[in-house]
Amino acid sequence: MSVANSVSEISPRPSIEGIVEITRADMDRVNALILSMAGSNVELIPQIAEHLISSGGKRLRPMLTLASARAFDYSGEGHVKLAASVEFLHTATLLHDDVVDESALRRGRTTARMIWGNQASVLVGDYLLGQAFKMMVEVGSMRALAILSNASAVIAEGEVWQLSAAKKMSTEESDYMAVIEAKTAALFAAAAEVGPVIAEAGEPAIAAMRRYGMALGLAFQLVDDVLDYGGSADALGKNVGDDFREGKITLPVILAHRHADAAEQQFWREAMEGGSNDDEALARAMELMARHGALDETKHRARAFGAQALEALDALADTPVRSALADVVDFCIDRIN
Incomplete structure (x- = not known):
């Protein structure tokens, strides 16, 4: 077999290009609305909002809203405002997260809090939340608003829960999964659910899209957990090892600690609870995770949630939109392959 033939038989890596193309026209309208709604006579508000909005995020959550509405033949205008609302909810959460986590980098750029301070970041996040709710109300769907x-x-509750669990090696796996369901997966689920809601698609379709979004969100977060101990800053959107340095108890840490001997458990307590988390300690943490298969087990859990997301799509007709939504799942999981 020639080299050319061999190369041609290699399957292309999963991509979100399908959902990008399907939602391109609507996303242009969403982006214009985002810029308009982020405007204010208070100069600091558009400065901070623009800093984060233009930082290179894929806008996956609003694309889910647009695609899920299109999957059920929605023909109105409300999906654009709901998609913009979803992105504002996400953006506000990022601004607040970076303050709570004392993060210096977001999507490869200096965080807003490092430039304008914590107070301005929190208050601009609050402003974006207010604008999000304004757009939700304008759509006129009480169920979508709810x-x-x-x-x-739920996201705010998850943030508080995560803060209370930070640097505590007593955190159970069930507690952590509840945190990421609230903190990350809830918005994915809502973003996917409101599309069929405004399309009046019926309860089975609405439930299916919620299951899809929830499972996708859980898979997405677990993949990020893995990448924090073996990815790149470009893939992760922040510095590799940030979770470790911030004392965040993620699933790989919980699994490695579960199988640790007494000396290793002492290491985890000193690193996560005691702040002994320099580069040498990070290398030791990664070695222990490899020894006990913690990253592989987390990958396995992520793939299982990915399979659940794909299964939920069985409720949809076999269309390019459904294929694009499936590609999003494959793209998410492929980041750890």
Whole structure:
């Protein structure tokens, strides 16, 4: 077999190009609306909002809203405002997260808090939340408003829960999964659910898209957990090892600690609870994770949630939109392959 033939038989890596193309026209409208709604006579508000909005995120969550509405033949205008609302909820969460986590880098760029300070970042995040709710109300769907407002409350609850669990090696796996379901997966679920809601697609379709979004969000977060101990800053959107340095108890840490001997358990307590988390300690943590298969087990869990997300799509007709939504799952999981 020639080299050319061999290369041609290599399957292309999963991509989100399908959902990007399907939602391109609507995303242009969403982006214009985002810039408009992020405007203010208070100069600092558009400065900070633009800093984060233009930082290179894929805008996956609003694309889920647009695609899920299109999957059920929605023909109105409300999906654009709901998609912009979803992105504002996400952006506000990032601004607040970076303050809580004392992060210096977000998507490869200096965080807003490092440039303008914590107070301005929190307050601009609050402003974006207010604008998000304004757009939700304008859509006129009480159910969509209920779904997204509930997601906003659940996300905040997850943040508080994560803060209370930070640097505590007593955190159980069930607690951690509840945190990421609230903190990350809830918005994915809501973003996917509101599409069929405004399309009046029926309860089975609405439930299926919620299951899809929830499973995708859980897989997405577990993949990020793995990448923090073996990825790159470009892939992760922050410095590799940041979770470790911040004392975040993620699933790989919980699994490695579960199988640790007494000396290794002492290491984890000193690193995560005691702040002994320099580069040498990070290397030791990664060695222990490899020894006990913690990253491989986390990958396995992520793939299982990915399979659940794909299974949920069985409720959809076999269309290019469904294929694009499936590609999003494959793209997410492929980051750890």
